[in-house]
Amino acid sequence: MTDLPPLINVLLAVNDLLASAALIVSFSLLAYLVLQNRYTPIARALAVLLAGLVVVFGGDVLTQQAQRATTIQFLLRAQWLGIACVPAGYLHLADALLAYGGQHEARRRWSVPAGYALSLAFFVLAFGTDLVLRNGAQGELVNQFGAGPLFWLFTIYFAAACLAGLVAAVRVRQAALTPTLRRRITYLSATFIGPALAVYPFLVIPGPDTTVPFTIVLFLAAIGTVAAMLLTTVMVYSIAFQGLPLPDRLIKQDFIRWVLYGPFVGISIALFLRATPVLARWLGLPEQALLTAGVVIMTVMMPLFVNRLKPYLDALVYAQDHAEIDYLRALPRSTFTQTDLRSLLENTLVVVCGALRAETGFVAAPDDAGGYTVKTLVGSRQLVRRFVNEHPLEELMARLGTLAPRPPGATPPPEAFVRVEGFWLLPLRAPDRQFLGALGVAYPYDTLSTDSRRLIGALTHRMELALETVQMQQRLFETLRGLGPEMQSLQQLSTRLEQATPASLQTLDSDVALLPEFPQLVKEALAHYWGGPKLSESPLLGLRTVRRILDEQGGSPTRALQAVLRQAIENLRPDAQLDPSAQEWMLYNILELRFLQGRRIRETADKLAMSESDLYRKQRIAVEEVARQLALMEESAHRGIEVADRPDMR
Numbered sequence: 001m002t003d004l005p006p007l008i009n010v011l012l013a014v015n016d017l018l019a020s021a022a023l024i025v026s027f028s029l030l031a032y033l034v035l036q037n038r039y040t041p042i043a044r045a046l047a048v049l050l051a052g053l054v055v056v057f058g059g060d061v062l063t064q065q066a067q068r069a070t071t072i073q074f075l076l077r078a079q080w081l082g083i084a085c086v087p088a089g090y091l092h093l094a095d096a097l098l099a100y101g102g103q104h105e106a107r108r109r110w111s112v113p114a115g116y117a118l119s120l121a122f123f124v125l126a127f128g129t130d131l132v133l134r135n136g137a138q139g140e141l142v143n144q145f146g147a148g149p150l151f152w153l154f155t156i157y158f159a160a161a162c163l164a165g166l167v168a169a170v171r172v173r174q175a176a177l178t179p180t181l182r183r184r185i186t187y188l189s190a191t192f193i194g195p196a197l198a199v200y201p202f203l204v205i206p207g208p209d210t211t212v213p214f215t216i217v218l219f220l221a222a223i224g225t226v227a228a229m230l231l232t233t234v235m236v237y238s239i240a241f242q243g244l245p246l247p248d249r250l251i252k253q254d255f256i257r258w259v260l261y262g263p264f265v266g267i268s269i270a271l272f273l274r275a276t277p278v279l280a281r282w283l284g285l286p287e288q289a290l291l292t293a294g295v296v297i298m299t300v301m302m303p304l305f306v307n308r309l310k311p312y313l314d315a316l317v318y319a320q321d322h323a324e325i326d327y328l329r330a331l332p333r334s335t336f337t338q339t340d341l342r343s344l345l346e347n348t349l350v351v352v353c354g355a356l357r358a359e360t361g362f363v364a365a366p367d368d369a370g371g372y373t374v375k376t377l378v379g380s381r382q383l384v385r386r387f388v389n390e391h392p393l394e395e396l397m398a399r400l401g402t403l404a405p406r407p408p409g410a411t412p413p414p415e416a417f418v419r420v421e422g423f424w425l426l427p428l429r430a431p432d433r434q435f436l437g438a439l440g441v442a443y444p445y446d447t448l449s450t451d452s453r454r455l456i457g458a459l460t461h462r463m464e465l466a467l468e469t470v471q472m473q474q475r476l477f478e479t480l481r482g483l484g485p486e487m488q489s490l491q492q493l494s495t496r497l498e499q500a501t502p503a504s505l506q507t508l509d510s511d512v513a514l515l516p517e518f519p520q521l522v523k524e525a526l527a528h529y530w531g532g533p534k535l536s537e538s539p540l541l542g543l544r545t546v547r548r549i550l551d552e553q554g555g556s557p558t559r560a561l562q563a564v565l566r567q568a569i570e571n572l573r574p575d576a577q578l579d580p581s582a583q584e585w586m587l588y589n590i591l592e593l594r595f596l597q598g599r600r601i602r603e604t605a606d607k608l609a610m611s612e613s614d615l616y617r618k619q620r621i622a623v624e625e626v627a628r629q630l631a632l633m634e635e636s637a638h639r640g641i642e643v644a645d646r647p648d649m650r
Helices: 006-037 042-063 069-078 080-100 113-130 149-175 179-190 194-199 214-237 248-283 287-317 322-334 337-358 383-392 394-403 450-498 502-508 519-528 544-548 558-573 582-595 601-608 614-640
Strands: 134-140 143-147 361-368 373-376 418-420 423-429 433-441
Touching: 006 042, 006 214, 006 248, 006 614, 042 069, 042 080, 042 194, 042 214, 042 248, 042 373, 069 080, 069 113, 080 113, 080 149, 080 194, 113 149, 113 423, 143 502, 149 179, 179 214, 194 214, 248 287, 337 361, 337 373, 337 433, 337 450, 361 450, 373 383, 373 394, 394 418, 394 433, 394 614, 423 450, 433 450, 450 502, 519 558, 544 558, 544 614, 558 582, 558 614, 582 614
Parallel strands: none
Antiparallel strands: 134 143, 361 373, 361 433, 418 423, 423 433
16 A cells, blocks of 8 residues: 555544544444443443444454455455444444433333344345345455345435434433533534444445545545544443433543543554554664654553643533532541551650660550550560550549649659559640550659650650540541431432432332431331331331332232341441451441340440440441441342342342
């Protein structure tokens, strides 16, 4: 092809690159859709359309590289698997859209299997006979077929399927109740022709003996491929996540990330690989050396470029909420974690012991179980362990907590210390005088000098600030964790209203899992698990999961609700290989003892070796997890999928 006019050579190279780009985009869309939203009918119909695009563009890429005539003929006919998939996908999408809009028709349901059967028949005829395609030709520039007797019948079927899908989109748009849904369906209607434009075999119409100038054919093919990629991308974005309980901002953000990490990176690499031979000849370098250097450079530079670009794109998504989002993004960097606390306490303790020429010291503070534990120590672990065994921390802390508070950061007076068997103990307090724990140093002398006490006062003030900060953060995290179910419920409700149609509104009032008080309803039902009005009259009796197993429970709504609550708790059961002391096992054991076995608070606390106040706190977290599981089970039931078949429900 080097003897061809330069314009044709350029157009051929552009079309080769565009075919690769279209393959990357369509495959990325398909993979992303299958991973994110494979359970909704609309997404499954879109997956069929995208699978057709992958087959067609994959065939284009392979055909450009094939050399043998038999291989080229095989690939051209095999491409019809993707071409024939598209009209069936349009019919499937039309049915899913109308069902989403509440327009159920028994006769229409037959159109989907009939469409797949007809598409399969056309593929078999195109692949094995000359009834749809004939007179295959391998030219210097293009490989193509002519139209067979049934090609025009396929064209009518193709056009009718596309028109049916477009009509369905228009009907759903008319039934949409919110501007957001109308906007999405408008995008869908405007870009509906994308997949059809990408796969329809236009060159079959003039046949192998076309007299159209080849430059025009290549130019139109390039424009068509670009238009098909853009239209298909917008089409998938507009409705791919319809039915998912996600706000519009998260859908946009996820889609932008997909664009950056999928098509953008993929197309950049494909462009570089195609340009490498040209660059090698121009620079006079070995192609393999240039390829190796380029791969190394792109591997390093592409992630950096994507990370640089993301904040600007996110600013467009969160135009009105950027202040809150930026603050939340910065939290991981400014949060003072338990690891940071341990490091600060250890370093400060090392300085204190070094200044006093002491070898051993420790810091004790409250633990998650409501007692006290040694947060960090330096020196002899055996000495500290023996001291703690002989003098339980709970008793020591209770004694230290009764001492008079001292001004923050001031030099502690001698009476602020308590000496116990060679250890000098100093209580640690927050600025509001709240007891935080204690510092202990193995110091053999009977008195502490003023300079030593001044140094200890200054350094322990840092410990007190760190302990108070971490405790405040823990309370904040617990508050946020407690708000989680309510925020998720409100987010789901907002999304359902955003995507509302008359059909969806009929079930919205019965969707108990979307109520803001849903976690409280779960708590009340668990509290009356073994009988009581909070169970027998609970709004949770209206859950889909309860109604679905009503017959299995002898028609008793109360027993059905008990079974659903029991299943939600069982879903929280950790893996048997997990450490029995892990938080997951603690929450599960609380649920089992308190609700499934009906034990009292005191009995449960003794069984789990924790204080009653700590039990109440962890019980609240456990109930919130049950509410989250019930919401997930409801979502699965809404999609018509058994919870037992979902691995993430286990």
